[in-house]
Amino acid sequence: MSCDDPRVNAPRPRRLLVAINPSASFGRNRAVGPLVVDRLLREGHDVVMLREANFELLRREAESAFAQGADGVVVVGGDGMVSLGTNLVAGTGVPLGIVAAGTGNDVARALGLPHDDPAACLEVLVDALRRPARSIDAATVRCGETLTWFACVLSAGFDAIVNERANRMTRPRGPSRYTLALLRELATFRPRRYAITIDGVRREQRAMLVSVANAQSLGGGMRIVPHADLGDGLLDVFIVHPISRLAMLRVFPKVFRGTHVDHPAVEFVPASRIRLESEDVIVYADGERIGTPPIDIEVVPGALSVFA
Numbered sequence: 001m002s003c004d005d006p007r008v009n010a011p012r013p014r015r016l017l018v019a020i021n022p023s024a025s026f027g028r029n030r031a032v033g034p035l036v037v038d039r040l041l042r043e044g045h046d047v048v049m050l051r052e053a054n055f056e057l058l059r060r061e062a063e064s065a066f067a068q069g070a071d072g073v074v075v076v077g078g079d080g081m082v083s084l085g086t087n088l089v090a091g092t093g094v095p096l097g098i099v100a101a102g103t104g105n106d107v108a109r110a111l112g113l114p115h116d117d118p119a120a121c122l123e124v125l126v127d128a129l130r131r132p133a134r135s136i137d138a139a140t141v142r143c144g145e146t147l148t149w150f151a152c153v154l155s156a157g158f159d160a161i162v163n164e165r166a167n168r169m170t171r172p173r174g175p176s177r178y179t180l181a182l183l184r185e186l187a188t189f190r191p192r193r194y195a196i197t198i199d200g201v202r203r204e205q206r207a208m209l210v211s212v213a214n215a216q217s218l219g220g221g222m223r224i225v226p227h228a229d230l231g232d233g234l235l236d237v238f239i240v241h242p243i244s245r246l247a248m249l250r251v252f253p254k255v256f257r258g259t260h261v262d263h264p265a266v267e268f269v270p271a272s273r274i275r276l277e278s279e280d281v282i283v284y285a286d287g288e289r290i291g292t293p294p295i296d297i298e299v300v301p302g303a304l305s306v307f308a
Contacts, residue, residue, distance in 0.1 A: 019076065032101045086150065098125070101118040106152050107151055135231070158240070209239070210276065223258035239269070241266075275295070283295055
């Protein structure tokens, strides 16, 4: 066969599960999923489209389809869909592809994917399917008997409460919804008391929030840990010590730029294992509700294979 033969450089056909969130970005990107499926079929892949009326049904259908075998899982939507995909493939060696079509798209940002242009993100995916997959770190969080994977950020404190409020809101339809939820929660928020065990060292303290980051941002680009590295084999514990509401309001705009790192109330601690204990705290990971502490978190280097 000649090197000029186009079949030499053709991608190997793969069996791909494409899970679609029909409500991605509040339905504004409803047409993206079918376009992704059509393009991947034209690329010669064996595509199974998964689309259900709600997230729980989609999760069950995806688990069933994955159990039958797949060469890759592609999620179309935001960080909630990435969470679904991560919990399917982490630790299996089966790669995850992302077509960012949600509101925040923070995992896509961390991977350097187009996070505000689904069509461009699809083109990157098509190209990535021709290349070896990339390995990045992921983390597990155990809450009671439940073990969940996350790829981006776990929140436990003010940011998680803001996430909970934002999820209940229907307006505005975009990242500004998170900002509005933050301002509303700030009016009544008080620091919480935590016991945090970081790589075997226990500390008890009050804090505005505690987050555990594998990637840089949450909430649609809030760069809470701008130096986070998806491949360094570590997590970063981000702590905001007690400050006044006015001081919190002043710090908030700096987080989007990642210029809050030198603030005296801000602390970063690299870690492999974290145990978090607290009362009256909600835990979210990659935008999905996990539950309440105590929780145990552990990084798993190279656990997630991605088409990126």
